[in-house]
Every structure is written in C-alpha cells, then in structure tokens.
Amino acid sequence: MIGYRVKSLREERKMSISELSAKSGVAKSYISSLERNLQTNPTILVLEKIARILCINVDALLNEQADKGMDEEWMEIMQDVMGAGISKEEMREFIEDRK
Structure with a gap:
C-alpha cells in the first residue's frame, strides 16, 4: 500500500523516480522496489525523506x-x-516576522 501511495503521489507531481531519488537521497532502486511492493517495510527515516x-x-x-x-x-x-x-527555521522566522 505504501508503495502504491508513493508512486501515485510521485506521478501526480510529474516527478520521475530518478528525480525523487536525487532530491530525497533515497536510492532509485529502493524507491522502485518500494513502488512495486517488493520493499514493504521502509524505515520512518526513508518515509520522512520521501514525504518531504x-x-x-x-x-x-x-x-x-x-x-x-x-x-x-x-x-x-x-x-x-x-x-x-531555505531551512525550516528560516521559514518559521519569516512567518513570525510577518505576524
């Protein structure tokens, strides 16, 4: 199920596996295995990288x-x-400065 969601969301964003891999730092082969449900138990760290x-x-x-x-x-x-x-902290500071 997770693999299907990753593939679906990636495709909605018109992003290739290579692009997701390069931006997330997760190996292309791992993402491919995840999307094909060969890898069914990814770590939270991997999911956080992909989700970001x-x-x-x-x-x-x-x-x-x-x-x-x-x-x-x-x-x-x-x-x-x-x-x-731009880091999360910089974004938070920017938002706080606007309030």
Whole structure:
C-alpha cells in the first residue's frame, strides 16, 4: 500500500523516480522496489525523506485517508523554497516576522 501511495503521489507531481531519488537521497532502486511492493517495510527515516520531497506528511503515505497534502501551487512554492536551501527555521522566522 505504501508503495502504491508513493508512486501515485510521485506521478501526480510529474516527478520521475530518478528525480525523487536525487532530491530525497533515497536510492532509485529502493524507491522502485518500494513502488512495486517488493520493499514493504521502509524505515520512518526513508518515509520522512520521501514525504518531504512530495510535500506531504508521513501520515499521508501510511494512511490513504490522511491529508493528501498541499495544492499544486503551494507544492511548487515549497519545492522552490527547499531548492533555494531555505531551512525550516528560516521559514518559521519569516512567518513570525510577518505576524
């Protein structure tokens, strides 16, 4: 089930396995095995890495009923933020400064 969710979410985001692998730091072969349900017991660390790149919570990978994540525009913005190397702490500071 987790593999199906990873593949489905990755494809929704028009992302290749290679791209997900490069951005998450999880081996391409591992992601492929996960998506084909050959690997059925990934660690939380692996799920966190994948979920971060897919802009979702780990819960969304584990539970089909969980929040499906952000809309596409927010997802693109967050990917731009991560690509620019902005940390979570910097984002929190930015948000706090705006309040």
